[in-house]
Amino acid sequence: MKNEIINILQQNARISNHALGEMLGISADEAAAEIKKLEDSGVIKGYSVILDDDLYDKSIVYATIELKVTPQRDCGFDDIAKTIMMYDEVESVSLMSSGAYDLAVEVKGSNLKDVAFFVSERLATIDGILSTSTHFILKKYKEKGIFIDGEDKDERGLG
Amino acid sequence: MIDYDKVLSDKIKKIKPSGIRKFFDIAGTMEGVISLGVGEPDFNTPWVIRKAAIQVLERRHIVYGPNKGLAPLRGAISDNIAKKHGITYDPDKEMIVTVGGSEAIDLAVRGLIDPGDEVLVVEPCFVCYAPLVELVGGVAVPVPTRLENNFKLTVDDLKDKVTERTKLLILPFPNNPTGAIMTKEDLEPIAEFLRGTDIIVLSDEIYSELTYGRKHFSIIELEGMRERTIYVNGFSKAYAMTGWRLGYVAAPEPIITQIAKIHQYGIMCSPFISQNAAVEALTSCDEEVKKMVAEYNVRRRYLVGEFNRLGLTCFNPEGAFYVFPCIKSTGLSSEEFCERLLYEEKVAAVPGSAFGDSGEGYIRISYAYSFKHLMEAMGRIEKFLKKLEAEKHEG
Numbered sequence: 001m002k003n004e005i006i007n008i009l010q011q012n013a014r015i016s017n018h019a020l021g022e023m024l025g026i027s028a029d030e031a032a033a034e035i036k037k038l039e040d041s042g043v044i045k046g047y048s049v050i051l052d053d054d055l056y057d058k059s060i061v062y063a064t065i066e067l068k069v070t071p072q073r074d075c076g077f078d079d080i081a082k083t084i085m086m087y088d089e090v091e092s093v094s095l096m097s098s099g100a101y102d103l104a105v106e107v108k109g110s111n112l113k114d115v116a117f118f119v120s121e122r123l124a125t126i127d128g129i130l131s132t133s134t135h136f137i138l139k140k141y142k143e144k145g146i147f148i149d150g151e152d153k154d155e156r157g158l159g
Numbered sequence: 160m161i162d163y164d165k166v167l168s169d170k171i172k173k174i175k176p177s178g179i180r181k182f183f184d185i186a187g188t189m190e191g192v193i194s195l196g197v198g199e200p201d202f203n204t205p206w207v208i209r210k211a212a213i214q215v216l217e218r219r220h221i222v223y224g225p226n227k228g229l230a231p232l233r234g235a236i237s238d239n240i241a242k243k244h245g246i247t248y249d250p251d252k253e254m255i256v257t258v259g260g261s262e263a264i265d266l267a268v269r270g271l272i273d274p275g276d277e278v279l280v281v282e283p284c285f286v287c288y289a290p291l292v293e294l295v296g297g298v299a300v301p302v303p304t305r306l307e308n309n310f311k312l313t314v315d316d317l318k319d320k321v322t323e324r325t326k327l328l329i330l331p332f333p334n335n336p337t338g339a340i341m342t343k344e345d346l347e348p349i350a351e352f353l354r355g356t357d358i359i360v361l362s363d364e365i366y367s368e369l370t371y372g373r374k375h376f377s378i379i380e381l382e383g384m385r386e387r388t389i390y391v392n393g394f395s396k397a398y399a400m401t402g403w404r405l406g407y408v409a410a411p412e413p414i415i416t417q418i419a420k421i422h423q424y425g426i427m428c429s430p431f432i433s434q435n436a437a438v439e440a441l442t443s444c445d446e447e448v449k450k451m452v453a454e455y456n457v458r459r460r461y462l463v464g465e466f467n468r469l470g471l472t473c474f475n476p477e478g479a480f481y482v483f484p485c486i487k488s489t490g491l492s493s494e495e496f497c498e499r500l501l502y503e504e505k506v507a508a509v510p511g512s513a514f515g516d517s518g519e520g521y522i523r524i525s526y527a528y529s530f531k532h533l534m535e536a537m538g539r540i541e542k543f544l545k546k547l548e549a550e551k552h553e554g
Contacts, residue, residue: 004457011530019534022464023457156197156401156527 002043005034010145013047050146062091062108062137063115065123066101068130077102080128089118101133112136170294177286178513182497186507193536194507198335200399200480201527202454205440205447208398212436221431226423227415228256228407229434235441236407243367244377246385248409255415255422256429260365260393260406262422265291267361267389267408268327270418272297277324281312282515283483284331285363298324303517306485309474310339314348327359330378333366336514336523337483338459338476343376350381359414360388365406366479368397368448371456373477386411394433396479397448398440403433455480458526458533465537466524469544480527483511487520489547497522503546504539 004024008015021031038044053060069080077095084105085093091106105123109115116134124132141149164172179196186192203209215221227233233250241247248254257263264287272278274296280288282301289299302320304310312330330349332341341349353360360378367375379385393406408418459482466473466484473484486496493510500506511518526533 004453007454008457008530012534015530015534019461019465022468023461023530025460154194154197154201156199156201 001034002038005031005038006044009035009044009047050143050148052148053140059110060108061110061112061115062106062140063119064135064137065105065107065119066096066133066135067103067105067123068132069102070128070130071102072128080126083126084123087118087122089115089122101131170296174290174293179286179509181513182501182507182509186501189501189505192501192505192507193532193539195524195526195528195533195536196507196509197525197527199401199527200396200451201529202399202451204399204403205444207443207447208400208436208439211439212432215432215435219435224428224431224434226428227251227254227419228429229431229438232256232434232438232441233407235438236409239441240390240409243375244380246377246379248390249412252412253415254407254409255419256434257393257406257408257422258404258426258429259395260363260391261287262426263391263393263406263408264288264329264361264363266418266421267391267410267414268292268297269295269421270414271327271359275324276326277322279317279320279325279328279358280515281328281330281332281334283310283334283336283511283518283521284329284514285335286513288329288331297326300325301515301517302328303515304337304339305517306472306474310334310337310483311341311345312349314352317349317352321356321358325356325358327361328353329361329363331363333364333370333375333478335366335479336481336509336511336518336521337474338479338481339474340370340373340375340476340478341378342373343380346376346378346381350378350384353387354383358387360384361391362388363391365391365393366396367392369452369455369480370478371452371459375478389414394437394440398437398444399451400433400437400440403430403436405429405433405437455526458528458530461530462524462526462533462537469541471544480525482524482526483518483521484524485521489544490551491547493519493522500540500543504543506536506539506543 008020008023017028017032021028024031069077071077072079081093081103084090089107089109091108094104096102096104107115107118109118119132119134123129183196186194233254233256236254237248237250268291272292272295277298277300278292279302280299282303292299300320302316304312362378364377379388379390389408389410391408394400394403462482463473463475466482470488471484471486473482476482486493489496493512497508497510500508509523511521511523
């Protein structure tokens with residue numbers, strides 16, 4: 001049940017309890033209760049919206065920043081990651097296993113300069129950060145399983 | 160100037176084009192139509208199968224191969240049938256790999272039917288059976304199934320239609336378009352009746368892997384039925400391999416020996432690349448199939464729930480990927496309903512009447528589509544039904 005609910009919500013988190021219930025073969029109230037359970041237990045952290053920024057606001061800039069970090073005694077990378085994630089400009093923070101760098105940070109800004117300054121003035125200056133490498137994102141094709149550019153064309157005939 | 164009407168065969172001119180196509184030709188010319196019409200999976204073929212095909216292209220000569228199909232594939236098919244149904248077919252003598260299940264059906268019909276022979280066609284059903292029977296001069300005798308019986312075939316339906324000329328019974332379950340299935344209990348009385356006759360069963364089990372809640376049961380498992388059944392299956396629906404054109408027929412040796420000649424002269428052999436890849440489907444895709452079935456099941460429940468909520472009685476289909484709601488309450492014929500739904504709300508569905516007279520009063524809705532697509536379509540259908548309701552009150 002849990003996997004089915006999550007699979008459906010990942011495709012459309014705005015689905016009504018009624019429709020979700022029908023899909024799972026339970027009532028709307030039971031569907032609502034199942035979602036609440038997942039929210040309360042912390043499995044579901046929140047719901048967001050996937051935008052085509054070209055249509056919404058062309059000036060928005062995204063960048064992925066690779067950070068090399070000195071791990072700290074007892075807490076490794078956690079402390080620094082938690083510091084970074086408090087910034088509003090930061091969309092995501094992930095610990096990587098590559099060895100080439102440690103943290104991958106996605107940053108959003110209203111223009112190129114904003115992002116560059118945020119990295120050099122706010123991120124690079126944090127104690128323990130050894131180096132940063134900024135990659136601007138030019139175009140998103142797919143996000144969270146949703147196509148942003150290029151609909152998946154239905155080529156099926158009608159046999 | 161050639162008078163083409165004179166040069167073309169009378170038999171072929173009499174055959175009507177598929178009723179499924181008609182609507183989609185119209186839909187194809189309109190903007191913004193969403194379709195609920197397709198008869199093939201929306202999933203892509205599992206990657207391991209595609210990878211196997213790529214390896215064949217890279218490493219092998221693409222040759223004809225043996226008439227009856229590649230030996231490793233026939234072996235895998237035989238093992239698969241044995242695993243599912245506990246019935247064994249000799250891969251060398253009792254099996255042909257065909258170009259889709261469609262060719263297998265054609266072979267069976269051509270191999271058995273002489274002019275005037277009667278073929279019982281359980282309806283509503285896929286559109287190919289009656290035309291193929293008519294092409295060989297046979298007579299297709301519809302055996303209607305009904306909503307009251309959950310569109311299952313009953314022995315009473317059958318008995319009435321049998322005559323001295325009856326040679327073949329076409330048994331298409333899980334059924335397209337109704338989604339009905341036949342359980343062991345449903346099949347037993349049919350088998351009991353058939354055992355006292357020389358009627359051969361053409362069991363088209365192309366949707367056998369797509370059942371919800373219980374496993375598919377094949378009539379070949381019942382006593383005395385293997386010897387009187389032509390078993391047809393394929394890769395299209397189960398493994399999302401429609402474009403690979405691959406199916407198979409398994410039957411007693413005397414039948415295969417004869418119909419193999421039709422395949423040999425008409426087709427030669429099934430596509431080499433597809434055959435190699437299909438071995439992978441049978442040996443390592445059980446999990447993939449399970450995943451697809453789970454996804455279809457969620458959509459199925461949604462559509463059944465929605466149609467019933469909207470007042471279009473929809474029986475609970477246990478197989479294939481179609482629901483078959485009843486639209487009689489609207490007062491429209493299924494063709495009128497689909498035509499207005501297409502022109503007024505831009506949703507393309509197939510009228511039940513395209514699948515035989517007994518499909519009148521129903522529409523076929525495919526759920527080989529994403530939730531997003533299905534939810535948008537149901538929103539439009541709801542709007543359409545409200546409009547019909549309002550018209551009724553005005554009238």
